[in-house]
Each structure stands twice: as C-alpha cells, then as structure tokens.
Amino acid sequence: MCEEKQWNSTQLRRYDLELEQIPRLYYTDPKVDELISLNKPVVITGSNIIKTAKANWTPEYLEQNIGNAGHTVMLSKTHKFKYFDESKVLNKNNPHGIEFTPPTRKTKMKIGEFMRKLREWKPGNDRLYLQQPLNNTIGDLLVRDFINFDWEYINNKQSKHNWGPLTSNLILISQEGNVTPCHYDEQQNFFGQAYGYKRCILFPPSDFECLYPHPVYHPHDRQSMVDFDKPDYTRFPRFKFAKGYETVVEPGDVLYIPIYWWHHIESLMRGGPTISVNFWYKVGPTSLEYPLKDHQKVSITRNVEKMLLEVLQDPKEVGPLLRSMVLGRYT
Numbered sequence: 001m002c003e004e005k006q007w008n009s010t011q012l013r014r015y016d017l018e019l020e021q022i023p024r025l026y027y028t029d030p031k032v033d034e035l036i037s038l039n040k041p042v043v044i045t046g047s048n049i050i051k052t053a054k055a056n057w058t059p060e061y062l063e064q065n066i067g068n069a070g071h072t073v074m075l076s077k078t079h080k081f082k083y084f085d086e087s088k089v090l091n092k093n094n095p096h097g098i099e100f101t102p103p104t105r106k107t108k109m110k111i112g113e114f115m116r117k118l119r120e121w122k123p124g125n126d127r128l129y130l131q132q133p134l135n136n137t138i139g140d141l142l143v144r145d146f147i148n149f150d151w152e153y154i155n156n157k158q159s160k161h162n163w164g165p166l167t168s169n170l171i172l173i174s175q176e177g178n179v180t181p182c183h184y185d186e187q188q189n190f191f192g193q194a195y196g197y198k199r200c201i202l203f204p205p206s207d208f209e210c211l212y213p214h215p216v217y218h219p220h221d222r223q224s225m226v227d228f229d230k231p232d233y234t235r236f237p238r239f240k241f242a243k244g245y246e247t248v249v250e251p252g253d254v255l256y257i258p259i260y261w262w263h264h265i266e267s268l269m270r271g272g273p274t275i276s277v278n279f280w281y282k283v284g285p286t287s288l289e290y291p292l293k294d295h296q297k298v299s300i301t302r303n304v305e306k307m308l309l310e311v312l313q314d315p316k317e318v319g320p321l322l323r324s325m326v327l328g329r330y331t
C-alpha cells in the first residue's frame, strides 16, 4: 500500500524552474551503482545506512545527547543561509581579501539555548541553523548511533566508486523553512535525512553557464549568484535554461549528491525542525579520460581562474584578457 505523504506542495517554495524527479531506488537495486558510477544523483531508500539516526534522532533526543559543548550555529536575518569563505574576506589580517558584507553570522551555542530559541522563534528574530561536525564534543549515545550506521554498505560504495577518504560528517539541525542556496561542493556527498523533510533541487555541473557561480576569489566561491526567489534575468539570462532535478527526502533516505553537482536544499515550510547527517568524501585518484566529464571541465576552469588571478592580480583584468584570447580565435 502506498504510504500517505507526510507533506504537501504548499510547503515547498515556488521557483521559476522546470524540475524532473531524482530517481528513488531501493538500496539493493543494481541501478544505484549504475547511477553513482555515472556521477548522477539517486535517492537510496530502505537502507540501514543511517538506521540508528532515523530511529533515534528526534530534536528531544539530540537535545539530551548531542553533548554539552558550544556547537556551531549559523544565524541569518532571512531564510537563506548562503555559505561564505571567511578566509577570502578583507580584514586586518587578510589585506588580499575583498570588501564583503556577510549574509550570516557564525556563533557557538549550547544545544539547550538553540532548541529554546527555535521553540520561541518569532518573525523578525534571526533564523538559526546548527551545523556541527561530528567530533569529540558529541555525546556518547550519538557516537554509538554513528558507529552503528551501516558502514559495510557505505565503505563498499566508497571503494567501488573510487571515492577518496571520508573527510567529515556534519550534523545539521535546521529550523523549518531554512534554505541553503544553490552551490556545489568539491566532494562526493552521501546526504542522510534523519528527521523531517527536506526538498533538494540539483543541477548537473554542465549547467555552469546557467547558474553563474561567483568568481573563485570571492567569499561566495562555489555559490550561484542567482537569487532563486527573485532571479535577475538581465544579469543572468541563461538561468531560464537551467534543467533541474528535485526530490523531497524523508527520514531514512540517503541522497547521493555527486561531486560538483549544484544543490539547493530547503527544510519544508511549516514542517518543524529537520535533522540531517552528511558524509563528505574527497575526490579519489582521477585519470583524465576523454571525452572529459563535465565536472572535470569545471575543475579546469577553477584552475585557470586561480592562475590568472595569481598572475594578473586585478580581477578586472581577467575578462578582457580571456576575451582578447578567445574572441575570433576560439569562438
């Protein structure tokens, strides 16, 4: 029998996007490996990958067991939590940084205060998003749950698909309605949903020209410049050609977010707090096979930008130099 859905479409934010569904496959389905080997997203269902988190991780359980240290909490005046790299912001010990007004603030907060602020939240208050690496500040029961993830399945995927080492697991406790705007990471990601529902919109690396990432030197490197709530089609005309894939992940689901794939992730509106745990893997040893994959081309453009900025120093010189190099010669 089909389980009745725990959410409805009025809880999803509305965007001017054409979106196909990301396949949802049972974890034993051989198509799962087929898609992962093609660097394509897939929702892995029915697995024990994060079984203990699905079983135990409610907001109350985490309040009791995540540990009494100050955890990393992002604060935002809007529903958007757009990541920025602090090392690229101009400040007294970073003269090469650029003028930048951070859209979010990072703070340390004990879980009791975080949960109280969530319960007492009113429009106008800062929104909150706990984003804490799983480390030695985490309570013993959570560590036990983590150890009891299905590591045989996880490690089997890591080795079969030549992923590099597991670099970190983030525990994410989001307020309802929060959005992590569209960006890509340079890591493979098994994104586990433990509690509540998150809508995930993904685009392939080949949509680079439609999503207009900030320049590599900018603190918002890897983040799209397009505001999905209010796209500026004059500055970003090709955004209308972006071809996205979406899914709503539910407790127990693991979404494979391939390296360099763009993703926008939102906690459903009026859906209560959500809890996720991700697994980030560095890229494994890659040989350049031809034709090159789309994500390899993105990686090449990043290296070209870095080299040009290094030698030209002034970002305003990058465009004119590349234009004079390619116009009429390579285009």
Ligand SMILES: CCC[C@@H](CC(=O)O)C(=O)C(=O)O
Pocket: 131, 170, 172, 179, 180, 185, 189, 191, 263, 265, 266, 276, 278
């Ligand atoms: C800080 C990481 C946030 C996460 C998106 C989300 O759950 O809001 C993401 O982008 C990822 O797992 O790569």
Ligand SMILES: [Zn+2]
Pocket: 183, 184, 185, 263
């Ligand atoms: Zn990400």
